Amino acid sequence: MKKKVAIIMGGYSSEYKISLKSGTVVYEYLDKAFFDAYRIHIFKDKWIYVAPDNTEHLVNKDDFSVLINNKTIHFDCVFNAIHGSPGEDGLMQGYFELLGIPQTSCDYYQAALTFNKRDLLSVLKAYGIKSAASYYLNLGDTIDEDAIINKVKLPCFVKANKAGSSFGISKVHKKEDLQAAIDNAYKEDDEIIIESFLNGTEVSVGVIKYKGETKVLPITEIVTENDFFDYEAKYEGKSKEITPARLSKIQEENVIKAAKKAYDVLKMKGFSRSEFIFIGDEPYMLEMNTTPGLTTESILPEQAQKAGISLGDLFKNAIDEVLQ
Template sequence: MKPVIAFVTGGYSSEAVISYKSAVTIENNLDTDKYDVYRIDITPDSWFHQTKSGEKVEVEKGDFSITLNGKKINFDAALIGIHGTPGEDGRLQGYFDLVNIPYNTCDTASSAITFNKRYSVAVAGFAGVNVARSLHIFKNHPISAEAILKELSLPVFVKPNNGGSSIGMSKVNKAEDLAGALQKAFAEDDQVLVEEFISGREFTVGVMRTTKELLVLPITEVKSKNEFFDFEAKYQGLNEEITPAQISDHMAEKVRSTVRRIYEALNCRGVVRADFIYNEAKDEPFFLEVNTIPGQSEASIIPQQVRAMGWNLKGLYTEMIEETLSRKKSS
């Protein structure tokens, strides 16, 4: 019998739209000769599988199963493709742990830590990785723009602390613009990270644990046509992505060794993508953040890196599923 896989998409946040874009690519490249795949949509209103006839079948949350034509379907593994909550912040991972279904992503604790940008860079910093100076600000304990600028030097980036896709992010060059940037970020999250700007070239690189090894994908250099790699640059084509990056072997090896260290320090699993600024004056990469469920849409970077290494997406997703299933067999 073929393994039965739940491909989980949707989500509760503004990033759900990105989840559905990724879902198109993933579904087009899953090996249905090898697996029986059922798409499960998780939305704020319901968890369901939609049949070919359009019927929405509710998920039994007690054991994460569905019933089709009187037959109960249990899943051997879950392939999580949700960006944002609850798929990227550890909540769904905790649920799958409770119902004993293996999944392709980082575990509950690692997902929660990496989803929180401040905690993520703190762990990386303890592991000896270079990170920018920053302040972690909470909505219920606000800090004035003036107080922030006593601690940090302009320019700074202001980011929602939990979340991805660069939604709500701003680069602030002038003191008078900081208050507005904080307001924009707080509209997306109750926590905000204010981080000093690091000058240099921006790189992003995927890394994954396969059944055999820790595999680092080809490095991509990101050159945004906007002032920084924001939502428009990521998803509306306002950037140039060069894969593989045209960099020296020395720089490439520094980035590769750093991303391996981050993957191990944060106890990652599955495919993640880490972002860096390489400061050439200091000849060091500075870690920005890690995405534990990186985008898989046609505009996304991981598919570019997979193709650049001579692989294909069907092979990528098959390896992800096989690694996930191997943990079930060994448990």
Template sequence: MKKKIALVAGGYSGEYVISLGTAVTIEKNLDASRFDVYKIIIDRKEWYYETASGQKVQIDKNDFSLNLESGKVTFDAAFIAIHGSPGEDGRLQGYFDMIGLPYSTCNSIVSALTFNKSFCNKVLKDFHVVNIANSVVLYRHVPYSLGAIMESLKLPVFVKPNESGSSLGVSKVTSPEQLMGAIEKSFAEDNQVLIEEFIEGRELTIGVYAINGKIHTLPPTEIISKNEFFDYEAKYQGASNEITPAQIPEDLLSQLNRKAENIYLHLNCKGVVRMDFILNKHSNELYFLEVNTMPGQSENSIVPQQVRATGMNLMDFYGRLLDEVFRVKGSR
């Protein structure tokens, strides 16, 4: 019998449209002979499924079910395709845990931790797995001193929302005069701002996933932005070159794979995640940037590129991810 899958898209953040693009790719590549897929849209006003005739049917939040004319639909698993809140910050995962519905991503604690860039950096720093850039965190309602920030960090720095994705609200600051404006720009996206020293070098990003308890890495991608850094335009509007697989020496590839696997293991990740690194131009050391527990997966996004570079197709890949969801559920 086919499994019923809730493909959950949308969300509460500026990444709503990106999530819809991710959901299109996933839906197209979930094997219709194995899965009945229902795309569920979540926004701040409603959670709903749209029928073929265009009728909106609201989700019953008591058990995340649908009451259709053909009968009640309950799901075997949720495939989460929401970037940002509530699908990447642990909120939706906590809800699914409470009602007993298995899902495709990291659990609520891991999602919340990795969504907060500063907290994630602090945890990883204690594991001594990878280098972490020096940084300062600001909170909206806590006074801060620009002078103290400049004493703690060396220019240039990146100023970014601490809990946001897709490079929304991110600035590169090269002079003290730019700092205040960059902080205000980030506060427009989030209540916390991370200010991080700039590491000059090559940007490398790698997909990681686990099947049957074994962690796998995908071929890494080197990102060469046409802009000053890998901002929203570079990510989603073609202002970057993405080289997959990255043209890097075998020893660096081995080191990157090993560090990515260690981070996945130490953070207790699940499903497919994408990890971003910088290869320091001066020391030739890898520095960790962040973990994306719900990486973009529209047709030309990085994870689909990396999957294809292995020789796998997306239908097989997503099928394996869902098989793992059911394997873990069955082992409990």
């Protein structure tokens, strides 16, 4: 009997449009011979099932069921394609764990930890995974520009602590631009991380649980036309994504080791895509995404295809892993 799979997409953050694209790709490529797929849009004002004819049916939040033609549909599994809150920060993961419904992304603790850049990098530091020098701010804190610059130097990056797709990120070259960058980051989150600029090759490393084993996918090198890998570079063609990355053997070995170690020590499952910058042969982690983009142009699906894994196989494997 085919399994009923709810593909959740949308979300509450600035990334909702990207999530809708990811979820639609999952819906289109999921093997209909094995699964009955349902598009579920999650927004602050409504949770709805969007039928093939685009009619909308409300989701019952008590048990995550849907009433269609007087028949109640219960789901065997949830495929999580929400970038940002509430799909990447642990909220949906905790909800589905309480309901006893398997879902394809990591568990709620890992989601909350990885979504918080400051906490993630602090935890992984104990395992020998390097990161840039950083300075933390919370909304309402006194801003000591001299102390910030003394700690991280210039240029530096000002980032919203809990946001994706480069929303709330600025590269600051001059002291007089620091306040505007901080204000921009606060539009996305009430916590900020300010990091030193690492001048080196940037790579993105996908790691998945595939057929029961942790698998590191072919590495992607990021070459941007802009000052950094911002939203425009990611989604509007202002960058080149080269897979496999042009790395030395030792660089490749070191970043594979770091990405796999981070995945395993955090007891991850599902997809992850971690960003690193090399200083010499050493990779420095920037962040880890646990519901990365899943469009046909997104990095992780392209890496999977380079590894000989089709989109249909990638999505089916994610469901098979959690149903086992």
